[in-house]
Amino acid sequence: MQPIVRFGNVTKRFPNGVTALNEVNLEFFPGQVAVVLGPSGAGKSTLLRIINGLESPTTGTVSVGDLAVTPANHRAVRKRVGMVFQQFNLVPRLSVMANVLCGRLAYRNIWTSLFFTFPASDFELAEKALAAVGLGDRAWDRVDKLSGGQQQRVAIARTVVQQGAVILADEPVASLDPATSIEIMDILVKIAKETGCGLILNLHQVDLALKYGERIIGIKRGVVQFDSKPSDLGEDQIAALYAA
Amino acid sequence: MKPRPKSHVWWITGLIALAGVLGSASLGLNLGTLNSILNEGGPALSRYSQPDWQDLPRLIGRLGETLVVGIWGTVINLFLAVPLTIFAARNLAPNRFAFRGSRELLNVFRALPDALIALLFTQGIGLGPMAGALAIGIHSTGFVAKALADAMERVPEGTYEGVRACGATRFQVIRFAAWPSIGREFASTTLYIADRNIRVATTLGVVGAGGIGVDLLTSLRTFNTGRAATIMVLIVGLILIVDVISNQIQRRLQ
Numbered sequence A: 001m002q003p004i005v006r007f008g009n010v011t012k013r014f015p016n017g018v019t020a021l022n023e024v025n026l027e028f029f030p031g032q033v034a035v036v037l038g039p040s041g042a043g044k045s046t047l048l049r050i051i052n053g054l055e056s057p058t059t060g061t062v063s064v065g066d067l068a069v070t071p072a073n074h075r076a077v078r079k080r081v082g083m084v085f086q087q088f089n090l091v092p093r094l095s096v097m098a099n100v101l102c103g104r105l106a107y108r109n110i111w112t113s114l115f116f117t118f119p120a121s122d123f124e125l126a127e128k129a130l131a132a133v134g135l136g137d138r139a140w141d142r143v144d145k146l147s148g149g150q151q152q153r154v155a156i157a158r159t160v161v162q163q164g165a166v167i168l169a170d171e172p173v174a175s176l177d178p179a180t181s182i183e184i185m186d187i188l189v190k191i192a193k194e195t196g197c198g199l200i201l202n203l204h205q206v207d208l209a210l211k212y213g214e215r216i217i218g219i220k221r222g223v224v225q226f227d228s229k230p231s232d233l234g235e236d237q238i239a240a241l242y243a244a
Numbered sequence B: 001m002k003p004r005p006k007s008h009v010w011w012i013t014g015l016i017a018l019a020g021v022l023g024s025a026s027l028g029l030n031l032g033t034l035n036s037i038l039n040e041g042g043p044a045l046s047r048y049s050q051p052d053w054q055d056l057p058r059l060i061g062r063l064g065e066t067l068v069v070g071i072w073g074t075v076i077n078l079f080l081a082v083p084l085t086i087f088a089a090r091n092l093a094p095n096r097f098a099f100r101g102s103r104e105l106l107n108v109f110r111a112l113p114d115a116l117i118a119l120l121f122t123q124g125i126g127l128g129p130m131a132g133a134l135a136i137g138i139h140s141t142g143f144v145a146k147a148l149a150d151a152m153e154r155v156p157e158g159t160y161e162g163v164r165a166c167g168a169t170r171f172q173v174i175r176f177a178a179w180p181s182i183g184r185e186f187a188s189t190t191l192y193i194a195d196r197n198i199r200v201a202t203t204l205g206v207v208g209a210g211g212i213g214v215d216l217l218t219s220l221r222t223f224n225t226g227r228a229a230t231i232m233v234l235i236v237g238l239i240l241i242v243d244v245i246s247n248q249i250q251r252r253l254q
């Protein structure tokens, strides 16, 4: 199978001298739920943000499908890549519907955006996505009226209408209570399975990682420590990952 | 231990005292002048107690011109401020030069008083009421664009990032992340500045930039006290009405 995301010898060094990623080589595949684990500051967020160009590698190459991730390709790349954040990163003063329609912006021109004249097909997609995350009846509420769990559902719906090939989720449940976390994880995995998207998750709860991940990648100080099926993963490997 | 910071109080007191001495010598400002204002001011002012309503229709027309100058000034201000705001917000500017350049331009706009710009346009280019509108538009842009750019900078980075990560262009990020987040500030700033611009327009006539200010000036110069009184009543009336309206709208916005 063709990988949907490829890291070729990627190193990321920030201007302050921190090496967040060190010679990373990884491939991600459609329909696969990959979980990235690692201690705080390991480079997990940087790994995800480099995929959609929110950060750019110092050396090495990243590609999404057949597209190299370069500034000139950002729009085309981001069209294929949805992203869910820990802090939801919605526009609080917009309605749920408007936030979800943001997921269609890569498909729409300046005039559609200016006058909010999205085609009916976009509204249909958005309604379906909202129904899929269980928020069908809240479309025209303002997003800042919703609870944290509901806001994260809106963010997921926004990635669904992008109809992309991969969804990135950077600690999507770190701001939510345990019960809500399970709901959100269930929704994310269900959507990845239904659409055949690749799903790459950063998590810091090992139990959630083992429950949902089909593949677990451990990184520490920017270096990949292991990359294996959860069933092949020893407790000693996980302990070593988090050891100082 | 750090040395105790030096106090500037003595310097400042000295400068104020010096200004007082120089001022009283050169401008005829002294306690004697104050005294004569107190003694003669009353009778002088009492001459303005009988407004002369003869010329009312014409004066109301001039008052309307003042209103139009203020409103057009605000419209020009919006046309200038909206694009400049985007360049002047550090997190949305296309590059550092656009950011610094537009911030400096706004500083210049703020530093130039409306009356000075109006004078340049009337005497230099020979414009009439348009000069007033342009002057007001330029000066108030300095305030409006700065206030809005600052508001756009206060929007959390995550809000922009969420929309940007969807593949939005810079324009789309502005439309869907920046604009909704500062919409309310935009409305109340615009309202405040429109109110201010109409007040300023009443004086710009003095430099020939349109409106009722020039009528006031000629009435005062020709000691036509009745007419001057009428004009002042009209100006105060206009300002009060504008104030009431803008307060009403302001309340609706909340």
Ligand SMILES: Nc1ncnc2c1ncn2[C@@H]1O[C@H](COP(=O)(O)OP(=O)(O)OP(=O)(O)O)[C@@H](O)[C@H]1O
Binding pocket: A014, A015, A016, A018, A019, A020, A038, A039, A040, A041, A042, A043, A044, A045, A046, A047
């Ligand atoms: N914009 C930046 N400028 C400088 N250093 C950065 C920047 N972003 C991240 N870093 C540094 O790079 C390293 C990796 O950061 P990253 O956010 O990828 O870690 P993480 O694994 O996501 O951590 P966490 O679990 O705390 O979210 C850290 O040492 C961090 O301080």
Ligand SMILES: [Mg+2]
Binding pocket: A044, A045, A046, A170
């Ligand atoms: Mg992180």
